[in-house]
């Protein structure tokens with residue numbers, strides 16, 4: 001007897017993410033047949049009463065052919081141009097394809113700010129919520145045309161996990177060009193399929209390789225997405241989408257961890273940002289932050305590395321060189337050396353009351369250790 005994954009079968013709202021390789025051809029054009037086949041599956045589940053939020057990659061990959069490019073460009077400006085062309089083509093195809101079932105799609109292009117800033121977050125939540133309430137299928141992607149190397153999600157696996165939080169979905173399905181997670185690169189002999197991941201321990205021996213020809217992030221970002229999604233996740237290929245959505249035992253099933261659900265803001269900070277610099281801490285500060293969840297005060301800082309401005313995300317590093325947390329810093333890198341090792345009281349007295357503030361407030365700090 002086939003055991004059905006009840007959490008997937010019963011889900012009332014599912015985020016489905018498809019990678020570039022499942023939607024486009026090696027020539028850098030849209031693969032209309034495979035898109036139609038995937039839409040058939042999504043529309044069927046939709047007809048059964050489940051709300052679908054579709055996260056579609058492929059903007060850059062679909063723009064390559066029209067721009068006469070043989071491969072993904074390295075420079076940002078050409079990636080942006082390819083995404084601009086490809087995104088329009090993708091959405092035109094989805095519009096036509098879902099229309100076969102009388103369904104309307106709505107394009108949603110997100111930037112990291114939409115997850116991070118409270119007002120933007122609420123706004124994105126309201127917009128997607130309203131699309132769903134109106135019976136429309138939201139088609140989500142990163143806004144690649146205005147993304148920069150510094151400010152971007154970069155991969156849609158983690159974006160899909162954040163969208164699962166944003167929409168309070170019940171499950172996440174990641175569709176790739178590989179049918180499951182393997183113990184190592186599946187093209188190498190000896191790699192074994194993994195049916196279920198219950199905890200980080202199940203991944204201890206797994207080698208997570210890079211992406212295929214057009215994808216971004218490879219398995220690393222998929223496993224990371226499963227870790228942060230907070231709901232059951234199925235990873236499989238697009239050919240098994242129907243079975244995956246029916247809850248049949250295909251691909252790899254990631255059980256939701258028992259870690260408490262992080263706020264979207266902290267999820268973004270931990271998983272969608274890159275530290276713009278490093279703040280070095282003494283042992284007391286590491287203990288205060290990691291064990292007691294306190295703010296970082298100037299007294300516990302022993303050094304700074306890199307150039308950053310107030311408001312930037314920075315990594316907090318212990319004496320052993322390990323990154324223990326990430327946070328939004330309240331000072332420019334150049335200001336910190338004169339504050340280091342000083343008590344806030346001393347700073348307020350000597351430099352003025354505005355120096356009484358923390359280096360990083362605990363509300364803007366996420367522990368990674």
Ligand SMILES: Nc1ncnc2c1ncn2[C@@H]1O[C@H](COP(=O)(O)OP(=O)(O)O)[C@@H](O)[C@H]1O
Nearest residue numbers: 019020021176182184209211212215216218219
């Ligand atoms: N341990 C692993 N298990 C499965 N696939 C892996 C593993 N390590 C690396 N990969 C590669 O990851 C690729 C999928 O990632 P990616 O190219 O980013 O896909 P997508 O475009 O669907 O996001 C697969 O084609 C596979 O070759």
Ligand SMILES: N[C@@H](CCC(=O)OP(=O)(O)O)C(=O)O
Nearest residue numbers: 020057058059060155156216
């Ligand atoms: N936002 C990018 C896709 C980034 C990405 O994660 O790609 P993939 O690994 O194919 O899911 C695009 O639409 O081209």
